[in-house]
Amino acid sequence: MSGASSDASTLANPRELDLGLPVSYLGDGYSVASWLFTTDHKRIAILYALSITFFFFIGGAAATLVRLELFTPQGDVVGADTYNKLFSLHGIVMVWFFLIPSIPTTMGNFLLPLMIGARDLAFPKLNLISWYLNMAGGLLTLAAVLAGGIDTGWTFYVPYSTVFSNTFVTLAVLGVFVSGFSTIATGVNFIATVHFLRAPGMTWFRLPLFVWSMYTTSLIFVLATPVLALTLVLVIAERTFNLPIFDPARGGDPILFQHLFWFYSHPAVYIMILPAMGVISEVITCYARRRIFGYSFMVYALVAIAVIGFFTWGHHMFTSGMSPFAALVFSFLSFIVAVPSAIKVFNWTATLYRGQIGFESPMLYALGFLGLFTMGGLTGLFLASVPIDVHVQDTYFVVAHFHYIMVGASVSAYFAGLHFWWPKVTGRMYPEGWARFAALLMFFGFNLTFFPQFIAGYLGMPRRYYTYPPEFQVWNVLSSSGAAVLAAAYLMPLGYLTWSLFYGARALNDPWNASGLEWRTTSPPPRQNFFGNPQVLAPPYDYHPEATPPGDESRIAEEGALT
Amino acid sequence: MSTGGDVLDKTPERHLREPWDELRLPEGRAFSYQRAGATFGIWVFIASEVLFFGALFLLYTAMRLEHAADFAVAARETNIVYGTLNTALLLTSGLFAATASQASEQEGCRRLTLGCLTATVLLGLAFMVVKGLEYREDIERHLVPGADFALKAPATQLFFGFYWLSTAIHAIHLSIGIGLVVRLIWKEWRAPGFLFENPQVEVAMLYWGFVDMIWIVLYPMLYLGGRGG
Numbered sequence: 001m002s003g004a005s006s007d008a009s010t011l012a013n014p015r016e017l018d019l020g021l022p023v024s025y026l027g028d029g030y031s032v033a034s035w036l037f038t039t040d041h042k043r044i045a046i047l048y049a050l051s052i053t054f055f056f057f058i059g060g061a062a063a064t065l066v067r068l069e070l071f072t073p074q075g076d077v078v079g080a081d082t083y084n085k086l087f088s089l090h091g092i093v094m095v096w097f098f099l100i101p102s103i104p105t106t107m108g109n110f111l112l113p114l115m116i117g118a119r120d121l122a123f124p125k126l127n128l129i130s131w132y133l134n135m136a137g138g139l140l141t142l143a144a145v146l147a148g149g150i151d152t153g154w155t156f157y158v159p160y161s162t163v164f165s166n167t168f169v170t171l172a173v174l175g176v177f178v179s180g181f182s183t184i185a186t187g188v189n190f191i192a193t194v195h196f197l198r199a200p201g202m203t204w205f206r207l208p209l210f211v212w213s214m215y216t217t218s219l220i221f222v223l224a225t226p227v228l229a230l231t232l233v234l235v236i237a238e239r240t241f242n243l244p245i246f247d248p249a250r251g252g253d254p255i256l257f258q259h260l261f262w263f264y265s266h267p268a269v270y271i272m273i274l275p276a277m278g279v280i281s282e283v284i285t286c287y288a289r290r291r292i293f294g295y296s297f298m299v300y301a302l303v304a305i306a307v308i309g310f311f312t313w314g315h316h317m318f319t320s321g322m323s324p325f326a327a328l329v330f331s332f333l334s335f336i337v338a339v340p341s342a343i344k345v346f347n348w349t350a351t352l353y354r355g356q357i358g359f360e361s362p363m364l365y366a367l368g369f370l371g372l373f374t375m376g377g378l379t380g381l382f383l384a385s386v387p388i389d390v391h392v393q394d395t396y397f398v399v400a401h402f403h404y405i406m407v408g409a410s411v412s413a414y415f416a417g418l419h420f421w422w423p424k425v426t427g428r429m430y431p432e433g434w435a436r437f438a439a440l441l442m443f444f445g446f447n448l449t450f451f452p453q454f455i456a457g458y459l460g461m462p463r464r465y466y467t468y469p470p471e472f473q474v475w476n477v478l479s480s481s482g483a484a485v486l487a488a489a490y491l492m493p494l495g496y497l498t499w500s501l502f503y504g505a506r507a508l509n510d511p512w513n514a515s516g517l518e519w520r521t522t523s524p525p526p527r528q529n530f531f532g533n534p535q536v537l538a539p540p541y542d543y544h545p546e547a548t549p550p551g552d553e554s555r556i557a558e559e560g561a562l563t
Numbered sequence: 564m565s566t567g568g569d570v571l572d573k574t575p576e577r578h579l580r581e582p583w584d585e586l587r588l589p590e591g592r593a594f595s596y597q598r599a600g601a602t603f604g605i606w607v608f609i610a611s612e613v614l615f616f617g618a619l620f621l622l623y624t625a626m627r628l629e630h631a632a633d634f635a636v637a638a639r640e641t642n643i644v645y646g647t648l649n650t651a652l653l654l655t656s657g658l659f660a661a662t663a664s665q666a667s668e669q670e671g672c673r674r675l676t677l678g679c680l681t682a683t684v685l686l687g688l689a690f691m692v693v694k695g696l697e698y699r700e701d702i703e704r705h706l707v708p709g710a711d712f713a714l715k716a717p718a719t720q721l722f723f724g725f726y727w728l729s730t731a732i733h734a735i736h737l738s739i740g741i742g743l744v745v746r747l748i749w750k751e752w753r754a755p756g757f758l759f760e761n762p763q764v765e766v767a768m769l770y771w772g773f774v775d776m777i778w779i780v781l782y783p784m785l786y787l788g789g790r791g792g
Contacts, residue, residue, distance in 0.1 A: 119582035122600050188607045196600040226615035243724035244708050251718040256625050
């Protein structure tokens with residue numbers, strides 16, 4: 001009973017209607033205005049979930065066309081310009097309007113106050129403004145696409161983006177700039193919430209690891225995003241006002257752009273993976289019925305990744321002509337950041353050891369995460385060493401590597417969390433069979449899509465071209481077939497989760513018999529989150545308390561249990 | 564600070580916003596807790612802003628290291644009289660801002676608070692006027708990067724690109740600050756007692772102080788280079 005108040009009156013069972021429970025946050029107003037002007041962190045999380053789902057399928061559609069084009073070596077589906085615009089659209093939308101906001105703004109928004117026993121985030125209005133800024137940014141970028149597209153790639157490298165590109169760079173860059181305010185506001189909000197609104201007894205080292213991951217992600221939000229904002233302002237200023245900043249013809253230094261850009265964009269990779277690590281820690285402990293192995297080291301590892309991640313940006317620029325000594329230092333630091341990542345993988349594995357592992361769908365996604373993250377991390381070490389990086393620079397090896405981390409790991413974790421907390425968020429159960437099938441299909445489809453790219457890349461196939469030599473076709477056919485499987489696997493949750501909203505069985509308050517504070521309220525929670533004042537009496541992940549022999553704990557909560 | 568309930572018995576909890584109104588703490592403690600949260604929030608935001616301007620200063624550093632001589636030539640073309648006057652105006656506004664912040668927490672200091680806030684806004688506006696005069700002179704002297712730029716040395720355009728960009732970004736920040744302070748004055752004018760012990764005053768003034776401080780760094784970068792010795 002970790003995290004639960006000993007006072008039974010603070011707990012409730014939705015089946016006992018005469019308890020006089022407040023309505024759930026979903027029933028607290030049905031008008032459009034009650035959603036668009038809400039300051040409830042849970043409703044804002046739903047707004048974010050809708051918008052990122054929209055952007056996910058836009059980015060996915062662009063990727064589908066890219067993979068379709070690459071099915072054959074010739075350019076027979078789209079031409080070179082369209083191809084450039086498609087992969088730019090895919091990158092920009094997926095990075096800034098899906099991956100960066102994905103877990104923090106949906107699950108983070110919904111769960112952070114619940115997990116620490118708070119009523120809401122520290123600044124609820126700011127939270128709503130963040131969503132509007134995010135939407136404004138996304139729509140500006142989409143406007144650039146509708147106006148004719150942008151062909152710079154998601155990195156907006158100068159001088160191409162400032163001097164040469166005739167596409168709608170300014171509009172798209174402005175969209176990303178606006179969305180940056182949204183992430184900074186979210187970061188400020190999360191940090192202040194964790195500092196000030198923890199329930200009595202919720203000490204720093206009793207915080208669930210998901211909360212720690214949100215906290216460290218927020219630090220990166222706050223400290224890295226402004227650097228990107230300034231960099232984008234410089235690009236806009238050079239394009240719009242013709243100021244000489246990065247133009248080498250007028251004394252500017254285009255390499256400086258790369259330094260500034262990657263100073264944000266490398267930590268941004270950790271914005272995408274730290275929240276995923278938080279989700280996985282929650283899911284694995286629950287389905288292995290085990291306390292997390294090495295809690296404090298898991299915390300230190302999150303902090304270490306966030307901090308060291310700020311000092312590795314140069315490994316994106318080994319071939320930019322940087323000093324070999326700088327390359328040496330950046331290479332070393334990139335190896336160092338693998339240490340806390342490895343600590344996390346080993347600790348998750350150790351958590352599984354002697355656990356009563358259940359293979360429910362969230363756990364399938366989480367185990368998929370473990371494998372894909374390890375694969376992506378290890379190939380990251382290849383790329384951190386200068387000689388191999390020079391060999392595979394700008395090839396599909398790099399594409400495969402970062403997709404293993406950003407799609408394989410992060411998106412798997414997103415789906416793990418989505419299924420794990422779906423009963424809490426919606427009050428409905430999803431069809432478990434379909435969910436397991438989708439999880440397995442996603443893992444298979446992902447590997448079929450991206451593993452061949454390692455090989456193609458190692459053999460020398462460059463990225464960002466719409467045609468390629470015919471000897472690479474076998475790998476590309478495999479990859480494109482995998483993409484079709486992956487697309488089907490991504491569409492399935494959209495179908496069965498929507499179905500469950502209307503026809504799913506009512507969820508218990510704690511359907512997984514999980515330990516966190518968020519399960520100590522109704523599913524879905526009321527506007528005020530808790531009845532009475534939650535108090536925290538024990539560390540997190542209190543599965544198998546010391547006194548009870550292992551094996552006595554039921555995995556699934558009993559019907560109507562007062563959790 | 565826990566005396567808030569006694570002094571303002573009209574609507575004592577009106578400064579408590581969600582979710583701070585549901586902490587189930589004694590009112591005085593909830594109030595000071597909310598205040599600490601608001602101040603903490605703006606400090607975190609200022610940390611973010613430091614990185615924003617930090618990137619700008621890094622840009623300047625890199626460009627100046629690469630083109631030291633041209634930057635000295637270009638920096639001598641800025642108007643040091645306007646620049647120094649503006650520094651004095653903004654620093655004085657910072658004094659009034661700090662006083663307003665302190666005064667808003669004292670009983671019976673309503674007039675002092677309002678007066679200091681007004682002085683802060685007026686000095687901020689004076690800064691903008693001087694900046695406008697300086698911009699006009701710069702345009703007349705062809706110091707806008709482009710085809711008919713006045714200086715010959717190649718990287719001087721780089722310096723003035725930075726000059727226009729950094730002063731414009733600073734002016735945008737200052738305009739936001741002016742807007743925040745005007746809003747506070749307006750609210751107090753409409754509902755007397757609004758400012759008393761209201762964390763919004765300290766939050767706005769911390770932001771104002773930050774914008775001041777950015778100018779203190781920009782001033783030597785833009786006006787003092789090439790003028791020493």
